Amino acid sequence: MAERPVIRMEGVAKSFPSPDGGSLEALRVGRWEVEAGAQTALTGDSGSGKTTLLHLLAGVILPDRGRVEVLGTDLASLPEAGRDRFRGASVGLVFQSLNLFPHLDAEENLLAAPLLAGRKAPGDAERARSLLARVGLEGRARHRPGQMSLGEQQRVAIARALMNRPPLLLCDEPTGSLDGRRRDEVVALLREMAAENGATLLVVTHDDAVVAAFPSRLAIRDLAGGAAS
Amino acid sequence: MTLERLVLRSLRHRLLATVLSALSIALGVGLVVGIDTLRREARANFEGAAGTWDLVVGPKGSPMALTLSSLFHLGEATDTMPVSALERLRADPRVALAVPVVLGDRFHEFRVVGTSEDLFRAEARRGVPIRCAEGRPFASFDPAARNFEAVAGATVAAREGLRPGSVLTAAHGMDERIEGEEHDEAPWTVTGVLAPTGTPLDRVVLVHAAATWAMEGHDATAGRGEGAEPRISSVLVKAANPLLAGALFFEVRSSETLTPARPFLEVRSLLDLVGSADRLLVAVSVLVVVVAALGILVSMISGMRARRRDLAMMRALGAPRRVLAGLMVGEAATTGAFGAGLGLLLGHGIVAAGAAALTEWTGVRVRPTAFAPEEILLFAGAVGICALAGLLPAAAAWRTEVAEGLSGE
Ligand SMILES: Nc1ncnc2c1ncn2[C@@H]1O[C@H](COP(=O)(O)OP(=O)(O)OP(=O)(O)O)[C@@H](O)[C@H]1O
Ligand SMILES: [Mg+2]
Numbered sequence: 001m002a003e004r005p006v007i008r009m010e011g012v013a014k015s016f017p018s019p020d021g022g023s024l025e026a027l028r029v030g031r032w033e034v035e036a037g038a039q040t041a042l043t044g045d046s047g048s049g050k051t052t053l054l055h056l057l058a059g060v061i062l063p064d065r066g067r068v069e070v071l072g073t074d075l076a077s078l079p080e081a082g083r084d085r086f087r088g089a090s091v092g093l094v095f096q097s098l099n100l101f102p103h104l105d106a107e108e109n110l111l112a113a114p115l116l117a118g119r120k121a122p123g124d125a126e127r128a129r130s131l132l133a134r135v136g137l138e139g140r141a142r143h144r145p146g147q148m149s150l151g152e153q154q155r156v157a158i159a160r161a162l163m164n165r166p167p168l169l170l171c172d173e174p175t176g177s178l179d180g181r182r183r184d185e186v187v188a189l190l191r192e193m194a195a196e197n198g199a200t201l202l203v204v205t206h207d208d209a210v211v212a213a214f215p216s217r218l219a220i221r222d223l224a225g226g227a228a229s
Numbered sequence: 230m231t232l233e234r235l236v237l238r239s240l241r242h243r244l245l246a247t248v249l250s251a252l253s254i255a256l257g258v259g260l261v262v263g264i265d266t267l268r269r270e271a272r273a274n275f276e277g278a279a280g281t282w283d284l285v286v287g288p289k290g291s292p293m294a295l296t297l298s299s300l301f302h303l304g305e306a307t308d309t310m311p312v313s314a315l316e317r318l319r320a321d322p323r324v325a326l327a328v329p330v331v332l333g334d335r336f337h338e339f340r341v342v343g344t345s346e347d348l349f350r351a352e353a354r355r356g357v358p359i360r361c362a363e364g365r366p367f368a369s370f371d372p373a374a375r376n377f378e379a380v381a382g383a384t385v386a387a388r389e390g391l392r393p394g395s396v397l398t399a400a401h402g403m404d405e406r407i408e409g410e411e412h413d414e415a416p417w418t419v420t421g422v423l424a425p426t427g428t429p430l431d432r433v434v435l436v437h438a439a440a441t442w443a444m445e446g447h448d449a450t451a452g453r454g455e456g457a458e459p460r461i462s463s464v465l466v467k468a469a470n471p472l473l474a475g476a477l478f479f480e481v482r483s484s485e486t487l488t489p490a491r492p493f494l495e496v497r498s499l500l501d502l503v504g505s506a507d508r509l510l511v512a513v514s515v516l517v518v519v520v521a522a523l524g525i526l527v528s529m530i531s532g533m534r535a536r537r538r539d540l541a542m543m544r545a546l547g548a549p550r551r552v553l554a555g556l557m558v559g560e561a562a563t564t565g566a567f568g569a570g571l572g573l574l575l576g577h578g579i580v581a582a583g584a585a586a587l588t589e590w591t592g593v594r595v596r597p598t599a600f601a602p603e604e605i606l607l608f609a610g611a612v613g614i615c616a617l618a619g620l621l622p623a624a625a626a627w628r629t630e631v632a633e634g635l636s637g638e
Binding site: 055058060061080081084085086087088089093095098099101102103104108111112113114115116117118119120124160164 | 231234238542544546547549
């Protein structure tokens, strides 16, 4: 592959202080690369470090050791404000639930993304409307999260994660609070929209049905040892 | 979408807390504005009404009480003095104008003031002449003609429906709550109605002093025997110039039987006395604003837990810490601005209500719309205090860690 990998991790370890005064290793990654455009499902037991991995990739936390490169940028080399800017520009995040600002309606939630990332542009309102239409919520622009179902909220969250056209879309149990049919719809939508927007997609899940929908699957315990892609 | 809009949306989301906080700010600001405007306006008007006369000369007693009863028709006239004192003052070359004040009668709740036609040469307050808007001043009393003529103040006329030609009957005693004996015979005929002056004159009925002495059953000479000299309550004096006013003051002060009062100074010292009380009120009101700002702080801090996730979400979307802190200060300052704006309106509402009461009581008129330039400072100050109160929530928002805020759903 001539293209630079979107994700590159090498010799990464991350520990957290534990209440008894010691420290607890949350994640260890030997060598790992993800190429542009890949759609990967990441699985692992509870507490195996999946969320920690996503936080490292989003520049929300820094590794104790090793190198985390996203889109060719060594995140540890950036100051905090730089990582904020990087995240706003390059990474879209979707969580299990409560993704949206409860006091803003669907369209405002989308517009908050460029606003808070400091990337407002003239076409924002139009893009927000077309993304909402794309996730099937054309008529719900003025609805606040409390007025939408969980599945609808997740679709708004996906649309918002793509507002700033990030090259990398990270999802942490995005279907965790949805039932079977809604789950399949959301997974399909995620994959389609990542492809349409040219974003590399990494989805953390422990749902086998979700894993089955992805061409590329990865167990987090396999990362500790060595290479995977 | 703008950060300002985000602030407003967030305030709307916590509407009750926002409204309560803004109301408490409004209360404090309103009190400051209300008390301060009333104080300023009342002072200007009281001093204005007192400033047209250099001296009030009355029987031995308190100069303050003399000023209040003669010029503002507040309180009882203490005693009386012989009319010869008036004549001596009129004869004095240093005196430009001297008019008697005879108190003791009332028409419903309004006082009837015996004076002379010379009063119409004076001013009600600086720049406001005493003149009839309708009809003419009363004529000098002629005992043979028994012309009991009266001029009604603007408020009296409006309230009682008096016009030139109306007839009214006065009663004894200045306290309307005490049933007085009516002078049934020879009622007063209204010859004129005064133009409004915004002074206590609006609330009196003016008659000729000599007419009051001739009024049946009047006790101007009571207890002093037939043919005794008529008595008056006081004399209002305008000196030929201020230096002479001072000389007159000291001369009268050395008299055995008379008291001089310099009304402007008496009013000023009274207002200074009241002033220290309303400075305290203003201080308390400022304290109300500060406490209200603390209320904003407390409500924001206690709402912080619930907002932890929202704040973490903002950072997940790439917002730097300073934006989060700015939003908190913005929310506090915006609440303060709403409250302070409302407070300015409230303050002038307080002034309007207070002005009505003050006018009702003294005739002194206060403009509720008298916006002072200091109000801009007050507004800015209130917003500033609230913004300061937002700094603590801002610090808490600053410390938001994305990872922690997003875990634990
Ligand atoms: N901020 C933190 N402080 C201390 N320990 C932490 C912190 N964040 C994570 N950990 C620990 O690190 C380990 C990995 O946590 P992580 O959240 O990454 O797991 P996970 O794979 O996402 O689990 P789950 O599937 O339950 O979400 C856990 O043992 C957790 O207790
Ligand atoms: Mg997790």
